Amino acid sequence: MRQDRAGSGYVSRDLRKNFLMAGNTSTVTPSGWTAVRSALVADVLRMNVRLPQIVRLCVYGESMLPALWPGDFVEIESCSPEDARPGEIVLAMRDGQLFLHRLLSPCTLEGFRLRGDSLPHPDPQFPREAFLGRLLRRAESGNGVAAPGLRPGPGAGLCRAIGLLLCHCAPARHAALKLHSLRRAWARELGDPQAGAERSSSGLTPAEPRAT
Secondary structure, eight states, X not given: OEEEOTTTOOEEEEOTXXXXXXXXXXXXXXXXXXXXXXXXXXXXXXXXXXXXXXXXXXXXXXXXXXXXXXXXXXXXXXXXXXXXXXXXEEEEEXXXXXXXXXXXXXXXXXXXXXXXXXXXXXXXXXXGGGEEEEEEEEEETTEEEXXXXXXXXXXXXXXXXXXHHHHHOHHHHHHHHHHHHHHHHHHHHHTOHHXXXXXXXXXXXXXXXXXX
């Protein structure tokens, strides 16, 4: 679906048949996901360097806890690698899989490094051409949601600290995921879209970001 935002200079695309991978390892791929669909996401974001593109995708993995949660929807904005700042959450593609992780340092000609907030180690270096865009916002039911930890700053550091706890303490991780699921279900029962958006922070549409 193509939707021009009035006066915004953006082209928004809702890729509801694509799944961005947000798994915990670089080898996991969601059911029905293909390299062709990942390439479609990449093609849209690379379509026009002068007119930023936006895609909405859904997170399915746990590697960016607590900044992003499974089932969260996110909007990804195309940008050049040089425009992304360390601490931002960015989208990259490798071997037909999509990764939505935090940028560790400025992109150079040799490439860039990413790491999931709840992963113990950085990802292997990505080549510069693997960069696709950065997280613009979390979104649910059409509402953009600003949340701590999605931008560089103290919130990102706090998310990393909590993420390491969840990485090394399985009971805490399971409890956090269960609590988040209950909060989301409770918000849906209340029929409050805004409450649902506030409780479901992170993500991409049926295209899946890979948080590892």
